[in-house]
Amino acid sequence: MIIVGDDPASRVYVNNKKKACEECGIYSEEYALPANTPEKELLELIDTLNGRKEISGILVQLPVPEHIDEKKIISAISPEKDVDAFHPINVGKIMVGDFDFVPCTPAGVMELIAESGIDVSGKECVVVGRSNIVGKPQAMLLLHKNGTVTICHSKTKNLAEKTKAADILVAAVGIPNFIKGDMIKPGAVVIDVGINRIEGKKLVGDVEFESAEKVAGAITPVPGGVGPMTIAMLMKNTVRAAVVQAEK
């Protein structure tokens, strides 16, 4: 795990991932670099870790400081050690449906759906948000499970009309309490990816839980819903990466 700078949210995420590694018996190393670390130095570190056989997975906690080119960093990680599945090769593999691992948050959402016995096939699935990390891969994974998928974003018109048609609604917007109960179809499965910090303390999702839970058939809370699943999927990806590399 590499963390550059002292963003408090990133620190919490890295600590949680470290703790999860310990709980699972996965050996981990943390590289905490100062915010002014030159890009070249970070690239050299990634190169060293790429070459170390006993390291199966490399994760650079995003965002990185502005002087560092995020795309360059992601592309420098060996695709088979890219346990976040952000490398363009892994993104392409997800597109064609032939992948070893998928980004942890959408993977966690799919696991929640599967474990709850919900069949995606033929369902109207609406994903609100189109980021490379969540929205886009989420839509692709639902499509691979034969959902009929609509992606909504900041330029979508009549959003409530779209969300109200969803049998499965995934919110990954980053706006606190954005999806209200009256935007949800009765009985729908509502998955809230959002993690928003209110007044620096309380965590709330993108879905207004109080109004949504009265309408939804199933709903994930924030905190304690998708967040822990994301970390669990990171552990799964890391084990998978180790197996794939051992089998080579």
Ligand code: NAD
């Ligand atoms: P992002 O900012 O990259 O993307 C937000 C998306 O929301 C954009 O695609 C944008 O088009 C869309 N959007 C913005 N305003 C909108 C509007 N008015 N109507 C419809 N769509 C709108 O964010 P992200 O990285 O995808 O993260 C989204 C949320 O999920 C954030 O709260 C983030 O903290 C959270 N998150 C949680 C986890 C987890 O482990 N649970 C992981 C990653 C991100």
